[in-house]
Every structure is written in C-alpha cells, then in structure tokens.
Amino acid sequence: MHLNFFDFNVNRWTISIALTALAAGIVSCQPQTPTATAPETTPAPGAAAPGGTVSISGAGASFPAPLYQRWFAEFNKQNPNIQISYQSVGSGAGINQFLAQTVDFGATDAPLTEQERQKFPAERGQPIQIPMTGGALVFAYNLPGVDNLRLSRQAYCGIVQGDIKTWNDPQISQANPGVNLPNTPISFIHRSDGSGTTFVFTNHLEAACPQWQAGAAKSVSWPTGLGARGNEGVTAQVQQTQGAVGYVEFAYARENQLQMATIENRAGNYIAPEPGSAALAIENAEVPEDFALTVPDPQGEQAYPIVGLTWLLLYQQYDNPAKAQALKNVVEWALSDEGDKYAEELGYLPLPDDVTKRVIAALDAMKVAQGQ
Incomplete structure (x- = not known):
C-alpha cells in the first residue's frame, strides 16, 4: 500500500544546492548541470547484466x-550494478535529446506535443510518457x-506582466495591511x-490573468524580467538580488531557505505553498490515457493554485x-x-495508488528489438 496521498511527513531534504553551482545557471553564463551518477561498484550477484554494469543515462527537467x-x-x-546518470538541462533540451536518441530516457514537466510525437524515431515504436511525481511552483522572493x-x-x-514595478505598489500593499513594504524595484x-x-507557470497565468498575452509554452516572450537557466539558476538569482521574485519548484525554495509568497487561489483564498495544499490541486482529477494531466x-x-x-x-x-x-525496475521501485x-521528504507529491497502478501497467509496452 502507498502512503495516504495527503499524509505528508515533510522533513528537510539532504541534497544541498551550492550557491556557486547555482549561480552558474544564470543566463549570461554557461550552466553547470547537476548529475546524479552513482559510484562505480562491483556488480552484485544476480545483476540484470551478468558480469557487467548496466549504465543508463537521462536528461531533462530541473523541476x-x-x-x-x-x-x-x-x-x-x-x-550496485545499475548506474543511472541524470542531467538537469530543462524539459526542452531533455525532449530534444530523447528524440535524438542520445539518452536512454528523457524527463519533462510538459507533456509531449503532437509535433514532438511526429519527430519520434519510428524504429523506437511509440513514446511512453509516464508521470513520476508532482509539485508546487512558488513565488520565491x-x-x-x-x-x-x-x-x-x-x-x-x-x-509578471511588468505593470507593477515596486514592492510598495498599492495592489501589493492592499493584501498586506500593517506590513512595511519597501519602495524597492521589483526584479x-x-x-x-x-x-x-x-x-506549468504560464498555463496558470493564461488561466488566471486576463491581461496575459504571452501564451502558455515551454518558452515564451516575457514582457519583463531577467532570464536564468533552470530552477537552479532562478533560485540563485533570487538569492543574490534584493527585490527579486521568481518562480521555482517548492523543493528548491525550501532547501535554499527562500521566502515564499502566500498567493490567492481561484476560490479567493490565500494559500501557502506546501505539499498538502498542492495535493488538493489534483485531488480527484481525471488522468487521461496518455497521463498528460494539467491543472492550470x-x-x-484550499488548493494551492500552481501545481504540475x-x-x-x-x-x-x-x-x-x-x-x-x-x-522498469527503477520506475517500479521509485x-x-x-x-x-523520498518524494515526501523532499516536498514532492507521491502519485495516487490508482495512477501508480496504471503507470506500472504502461511499462508492459516496453520491448526489446528483435534479434537482440
């Protein structure tokens, strides 16, 4: 049995993101992508590849x-005979590497588009797209x-539209009575x-902001602001810039002790970002056959409004x-x-049991090429 979907025991996670490595993700620099590569070890008895190590590579979402x-x-x-490396290069680059067959798996926070599916190599059959976890996006400031x-x-x-330029703007002050907001420019x-x-973020903006004109996609033409690469780069830039605010995944903000705003949801309630309120956003959601669920x-x-x-x-x-x-084994174990x-410890959302069963069943579609 899985733990109750809302029974979160969120402890501090032990993966630290060094500020110097984060800063390397800012748009003006070349990013240093974190890699999860297990150490070389002697293969265990009964290993999946007798007499050798199975090396698996993946790339994609920083979320x-x-x-x-x-x-x-x-x-x-x-x-110990299975070595898995993962490059946090962003969903767009991860999809491109997956389609180019330079990795064994890709990772994305945006479901594959029809155009991307059309580029999928025919010799590989069909792409298998399976959800692994969910989480909240926060306004870290x-x-x-x-x-x-x-x-x-x-x-x-x-x-985000560039209409509000200082922190003591009346539209911010109105929701923060008694708070001494500075006349600091918003970055x-x-x-x-x-x-x-x-x-995920722009899908929400398109649904929540009547004046939003930039659309919803993995890349948009931003009307204001400064760009940084990856959740790592945005986190670093917010840390380094007084008056900054940016959107990052909850786990990055919490681990780096960034301030996180409580934001108004669709029902008009102000909701703090945390796993319990994020889980409510996808409660009872109908997950389609291809698992491409979005909740703009x-x-x-009491649902937190920006979840993916x-x-x-x-x-x-x-x-x-x-x-x-x-x-197959690592997905089933995860x-x-x-x-x-581990998902709960780091502030992510474990999948509901019924979705997990569907994901495991979807793995049966994986095959080995004939003649191998």
Missing part, C-alpha cells in the same frame, strides 16, 4: 532533479524583513531555457534487454512505498 538524483542514488545502493508576503491574483499578474526572474516549469487553475477551496506533474519519457523499443529491465518516502 524533479533533486528527487531523481536521490532516487537513483538510493536505488544504486540496493542495485528576496525582501529582508518581509516574511509573510501575500500576493493577490491582481498583484502577481501585474508583476522578476524567469527561465531563459525551454522549460516545463515555465509551461484548480477549483478546490512531471513525466519520464521512455522508448517502447530498446535494443538492450538488461537496460530495458533496469529501467513509485513504491520506499520511493514515496
């Missing part, structure tokens, strides 16, 4: 990278002395790379039976009770 890194490291401790900032929809829409930090996090503006009274899933991308056809079996505890 789930801390969790994937933890999962793969913990899985390797139990299966840097305003010393302002610890409980509340942002109305009108306020945060105005910030909005957004993603510069093709990003599934941006896909959840209706729940993240997917692994697998090939239907693999030419290495040991690699195909190892991928979605088990044991994997769930």
